[in-house]
Amino acid sequence: MRNEDLAAIVGDLNHVPETAARISRHAPLVLDTNMLIRDAADALITLDATPLSFQALKAECKPPA
Amino acid sequence: MSQDLIEQGVVAIADHIARGELTSEAVTKLALERLSARGRRFNGLVLLQEEEALGSARAADKARARGEALGPLHGVPMAHKDLFYRAGRVAACGSKIRRGFTPDVTASVLRKLDEAGAVDCGTLHMAEFALSPTGFNEHDGHGLNPWNPAYVCGGSSSGSGIAVATASVPAALGSDTGGSIRHPSAMCGVTGLKPTHGAVSLFGAMPLSATLDCIGPLARHARDVARLHDVLAGADPADPTSLGAPQGACEAALSGDLRGVKIARVTAYYSDFVHAQVSAALDEALRVLRGLGALQSHTGAPNMSRLNALMHLVMSVEAATLHRRWLQERPEDYADQVRGRIEPGLCYPATRYVEALALRGPLTREWIEIAIGDADVAIIPTIPILTPTIAETTKGSPTDIAATIGLLTRHTRAINYLGLPAIAAPCSFSDDGMPISLMLVGRPWSEPLLLRIADAFQRMTDWHLRLPANLD
Secondary structure (H helix, E strand, O other), X not given: OOHHHHHHHHXXXXXXXXXXXXXXXXXXXXXXXXXXXXXXXXXXXXXXXOOOOHHHHHHHHOOOO | OOOOHHHHOHHHHHHHHHOOOOOHHHHHHHHHHHHHHHHHHOOOEEEEOHHHHHHHHHHHHHHHHOOOOOOOOOOOEEEEEOOEOOOOOOOOOOOOOOOOOOXXXXXXXXXXXXXXXXXXXXXXXXXXXXXXXXXXOOOOOOOEOOOOOOEEOOOOOHHHHHHHHOOOOOEEEEEEOOOOOHHHHHHHOOEEEEOOOOOEOOOOEOOOOOOOOEEEEEEOOHHHHHHHHHHHEOOEOOEOOOOOOOOOHHHHOOOOOOOOOEEEEEOHHHOOOOOHHHHHHXXXXXXXXXXXXXXXXXXXXXXXXXXXXXXXXXXXXXXXXXXXXXXXXXXHHOOHHXXXXXXXXXXXXXXXXXXXXXXXXXXXXXXXXXXXXXXXXXXXXXXXXXXXXXXXXXXXXXXHHHHHHHHHOOOOHHHHHHOOOEEXXXXXXXXXXXXXXXXXEEOOOOHHHHHHHHHHHHHHOOHHHOOOOOOO
């Protein structure tokens, strides 16, 4: 997708037309971040295996009150 | 090293007042004078509440004279970052957009401080909407570092760092979404705690990113931070995400004894880009800690690019959700640097955001296993580089500025995604006279241990007692 196309879609969906004109400058960061997280999710999240939640980890570590 | 009243800190002031050796009115007057002079000189002050503070101080003195039970902060003057709401008091949150905003609720953390007897002297400088690690604020001007006003003071809780470093108040609250308590603590040479996510209620504090936001104290002494965290921590019905913590556990843990405590020095990602002076300071701090009985191990780090990306996505998406209407209606009222940190959040698909939240548990577990390993805590430089000048973070090419700012947050920002507690404490000074800081990171709810280590270190060193020259 061209950066300008991404900016137009984002601007339209969020109804921020002035911001949309600036979005293309964020495109490299957004595309890199999107890829990193999508890849991590591919490796860890499936229909049958939801990871142990952050709340569960905190509960596991919590000392008795 | 002789210390005046405010330099002695929260615990000492509360003890003096409880014993009748000092009135709250006297120490509050001193705090107000210093906030007015030193706070303004370094652009750390937003609002001074002289009448209200002196009224509270006199009431505290009368309560003591009547023999009433005294709270752990009875009569102690403080001031706080300008994002903690107090009903009827303006909270501009460092922004143009919220200039004149008067909330009708009081933050749970302020209520808890009130109940513990603290005196609220006013509000302190902060980065616009808590979105800068340097103390940059286009609307209110830069916060200035008391050690050298040419250098950045750290943000976003900039005024809190300034007010404590100048001994204007013995302690101040800050908030931390990617390092905003730890940056000013490190750059101003004070001690600051970012607690476990959920340990302290967020109700009535301006939100930036509820998944990452934490509230904690900045003070000169770790023992003061311990007392404050004991007051602040605990479940709050007004914030369903807050969780209980053992009451009084932090101050009670300050034994000065580190025998059997294992500290992991984390290398790999956390040793790349570390300045030689910072690395030497950390080596020396570890030597002191070993002398107190601590054991040392060496560990590595997991994929930090991924963790930093996750932190960025969660923060920007949650901030963009809160700011979308203003981005639509008042885009010109944001500083460009601030707006640029929120806007990417408009771009991510909802699936990435949900995945980022789902990955938080397993990746936190992974970070603990790799970076802490079989140790009790990890030790990391709070900031890998030496404190930059204001010019280095505002002038020059955008690429160079972004690189410098990225290094300032390199060690702090992922810790918020991981939700782990971390304490920043001064451990040396650079050749150019600026503070250097160490950061201890623990497992969830390990605040008592982090504070025990920081307090033991401060019993053996005087970095936290030093004061900038020429304050008056």
